[in-house]
Amino acid sequence: MEKKNFRIKDIAHASGVSVGTVDRVLHNRGKVSAVALKKVMEVLSKNEYKPNLIARLLGSNRSYRIAILLPDPDQDPYWGIARLGMFQAENEWQHYNIKLVTFPFEMLHKHSFEKAAAKVLESRPDGVLIAPIFYHETLPFFEACHQKKIPFVLFNTNIKESKALCFIGQDLYQSGRVAAELICMGQSLPAKFGVLHVDEDLEDSVHFLEKEKGFKEYINETFESKADVVSLNRTSSSDFSFKKKLANLVSDPHLKGVFVSSSHGTTTAATLLKNHRKNNVRLVGYDLLKENTEYMKDGIIDFLIHQKPQQQAFLGISCLANYLVFKKEAVHMNLFPLEIVTRQNLDSYVKLSEQKENGQNVTYKPVII
Amino acid sequence: MEKKNFRIKDIAHASGVSVGTVDRVLHNRGKVSAVALKKVMEVLSKNEYKPNLIARLLGSNRSYRIAILLPDPDQDPYWGIARLGMFQAENEWQHYNIKLVTFPFEMLHKHSFEKAAAKVLESRPDGVLIAPIFYHETLPFFEACHQKKIPFVLFNTNIKESKALCFIGQDLYQSGRVAAELICMGQSLPAKFGVLHVDEDLEDSVHFLEKEKGFKEYINETFESKADVVSLNRTSSSDFSFKKKLANLVSDPHLKGVFVSSSHGTTTAATLLKNHRKNNVRLVGYDLLKENTEYMKDGIIDFLIHQKPQQQAFLGISCLANYLVFKKEAVHMNLFPLEIVTRQNLDSYVKLSEQKENGQNVTYKPVII
DNA sequence: AATAAAAATGTGTGCGCACACAATATTATT
DNA sequence: AATAATATTGTGTGCGCACACATTTTTATT
Structure with missing residues (x-):
């Protein structure tokens, strides 16, 4: 029995x-x-x-340090949310002696990244979670990790040749296509669309260009290349050339929609569009930052693609922890679904995250995403 | 240190x-x-x-039986997917000695439910996961559970007065509103919309009427009650009255969209609309059943609201297991987000579930949803 | 004050596994 | 054949907790 x-x-x-x-x-x-x-x-x-993994664990009483090599959360709320997910994961794994050590770097400065990366290696961690936003600067870091047999998980940006334990993120090209699909729905020619990159280092991070590519391709497929797509790139908050171009774009009567490639950029764009009093233009952006959800309720933002930074980060730590503690190999490609948030399903997302913040539903066992 | x-x-x-x-x-x-x-x-x-929960667990070596009181998965693929999630959870929890025992009942027969429920009580389980689709018949069952101190988790349908350990499901009213939002997007008057219930016991399960309510209210708000909403209810696959009404509806030139209230109904409706060669009518339904995803790729189905039966079931078992094994109280309301699936983000969902099917990403630790 | 009863406290064991180390068996060497 | 060297196998311990049981201390009773 x-x-x-x-x-x-x-x-x-x-x-x-x-x-x-x-x-x-x-x-x-x-x-x-x-x-x-x-x-x-x-x-x-x-x-x-x-x-019996329980018993196995009880005996070996070692602890593990995971280094977090991500952009400074103070500079971009996106990373702040991601950090939240990590600490949640740390809390979940507390009984398995998983400790996190953070090494923040500045988003726009390669040098800052290199310094942080050096410190990570110096600290001799048991694993690393990294957002490799600077391609060339990251390669030597990966090399060093392999030499020292330190497993690492890629976050947000995938670098295939890195031989990482796994990659956690989304299909950026497809993300752009989803944005385009949403922006095109029910629209007709003549039409003009804008793509906005706000304060991103486009030279070095391919991230955003992938999204733009998907966006443009879908639009060209849908309108047989008859729609106009303009890409604008703000380099700083005092970028005059950008302001001029934006004013120009916004004044175009055929402008049907604007797509912003980042979460904080979405907030910026929403503010700008609101100031221009253009709320007939469809605005598609990223993530449920507090400001974004408010702009959505206001009717300024129409769609948000949810990148789930918190959940991604949580999974990142979990993958590493599983590997370290249980010697469990992770799925190499962990692509999150491209979740679409609208005014009507927004609450179902926000309430959920509130539940989680209360920390009540923290389980000792895993849930599929 | x-x-x-x-x-x-x-x-x-x-x-x-x-x-x-x-x-x-x-x-x-x-x-x-x-x-x-x-x-x-x-x-x-x-x-x-x-x-140290690990150590605590090692000592006490007891096992737990969870009874599953859900509709027969052979009668509706939705429940088949849910079952999958349960077994995944069972697998995850195997080291904690969680065993599942299933008690399927027939969806449209209260009697069958009552018999299954009696068997559940007879088996003296340590916990129960139940879909209380028959309101009146379920109440005495809850009473019995309380008397015997058997914790139970509600699935899909919430019955607030049941004092369940927790409820896992979605906001059905809001689900209808999301469907309406998607169906209305970019549409203009004059407009007619259809709501289809396929083979549901509307008398006894409020479930579907909640969705209809949300759907209608949103449409009336949007079109100031000037749009026509028709609700059709198929009682069986040979329901002639339904066929006639449907033909009538479909022939209406103002018909802009059809909303189906269940996952298997979505497949049925897609087949019917395809046969009527109406692919300019927007079709909104539920869940990523294989047939539905194919109809979506075909262009017949435009939107699917993902109820995530698998993940819901997984969480249901996890809540019970956490409660039994770790004496951990669950969040009482566990509302899943209303996820919107379109042609462009469909793959990001399907690929994901394929990953999971390989079972590679089964972790020993939890992930937030 | 001696003994019994009750209260309070301490000790020992097992859960299943990993790993160190002791014990035994086998083979090589002179 | 006796000893050393090596190969193979068995035993013991700890991980942290829960719980049973032994021991000691305190209080009650005659």
Whole structure:
């Protein structure tokens, strides 16, 4: 009735050897005679042995340090939310002795990144969670990690040749296509659309250009290249050339929609459009920042694509922790769905995150995304 | 540096008593002198003690049976997917000795439900996951559970007065509003919309009427009650009256969209609309059943609201397991976000579920939803 | 004051596994 | 054949907690 688990002890008993020998066979450490090996293997082939992870864990009482190499959350709320997810994960994994150490760097300065990366290596962590937003500067870091056998998880930006433990993020090209789909829905020619990049280092981070590519391609497919797509790039908050171009774009009577490529940029764009009193222009942006949800309720923002930074970060830490604690390999590509938020389903998202903030639903066991 | 966890042993040492006494204080069992109590409490107030759940678990080696009281998955793929999520959860929790026992009942027969419910009680489970689709028939079952102190989790349909451990589902009214929002987007008067209920027991399950209510209210708000909304209800696959009404509806040139209230109904409706060669009518339905995703790629279905049955079921089991194993109270209301699936983000959802099916990403630790 | 009863406290064991180390069996060397 | 060297196998311990049980201290009773 109550089928007890098949333990090492049972294997030993069944094959007429000691638990020590079974242990050696299971982990192939130490020497085992051919005879003993055969006996044990026979028993193993007849009974499924699932090691009791709880017990295994109790014995080895080591702790793990995970280094967090992400942009400074004070400079961009997106990263602030991500950080939240990490600390939630840390809390979940507390019994497994997972500690996080953060190494923030400045989003627009490669130098700052390089310094932080050096510090990470110096700290000799057991694992790293990294947002490799600067391609060239990150490669040597990966090299060093491989040499030191430090597993790392990529976050947000994928670098395929990095041989990371896994990548966690979204399909950026497809993300642009979703944005375009939403912006095109029910629209007709003549039409003009804007793509806005706000304070991004487009030179070095391909991230945003991928989104733009998907966006443009979908629009060209839909309107057979007859729609006009203009891409604007603000370099700083005092970028005059941008302001001029934007005013120009906004004054165009055929302007049907604007797509912003980042979460904080969405807030900026919403403010600008509101000031221009253009609320017949459809605005598509990213993430449920507080400001964005308010602009959505206001009717300024029409669609938000939810990147789920919090959940992504949580999963990132979980992947590393699983690997370190349970030696469990992660799925190499962990693409989050491109979730569409509108005025009508916004609350169902916001309320959810409020529940989580209360920390009540923190479980000791995993949930699929 | 390596701050070790503060254990019972440490408390005992710090307060100059034995671990036995500390144990008695912590669990207030047995007698403890006022002096000893005070000493221990003092130490406890100065140091945070977090019991090591791993160790606690290892000792007590009991197992738990969770009864699953859901509609027969063979009759509706929705429940099949839900079942999948449960078994995934069972797998995740295997080391904690959580066993599932299923008690399927027929969706349209109260009697079948009552019989299954009786069997559940007879089996004396440690917890129950239940879809209370028949309101009146479920109440006595809840009563019995309370008497026998069996915790239960509600699934899909909420019955507030049941005092369940928690409810897992979606806001159905709002779900209807989301459907309406999607169906209205870019549409103009004159307009007619259809609501389809396929093979549902509308008398007894309020479930679907809630969705209809939200749908209608949003449309009336948007078109100032000038749009026509027709509700059709198929009672069986050979319902002639329905066929006639549907033909009538579909032939209306002002028909702009159709909303179907269930996942399998969405497939049915898509087939019917395809046969009527009406693919200029916007179709909004539920869930990523294989047929539905194919109809979406075909261009027949325009939007799917993802109810995430698999994830809901997974969470349901997890809530019960957490409660049983760790004595952890669940969030009482667990509303899933109303996720919108379109042609452009469909793949990001489907690929994800494929990843999960491979079972690779099964973690030992939880992820927020 | 001696003993019994009750109260309070301390000790020991097992949960399943990993790993160190002790013990035994086998083979090599002189 | 005796000893050393090596190969193989078995035993013991700790991880942190819960719980059973043994021991000691205090209080009640005669």
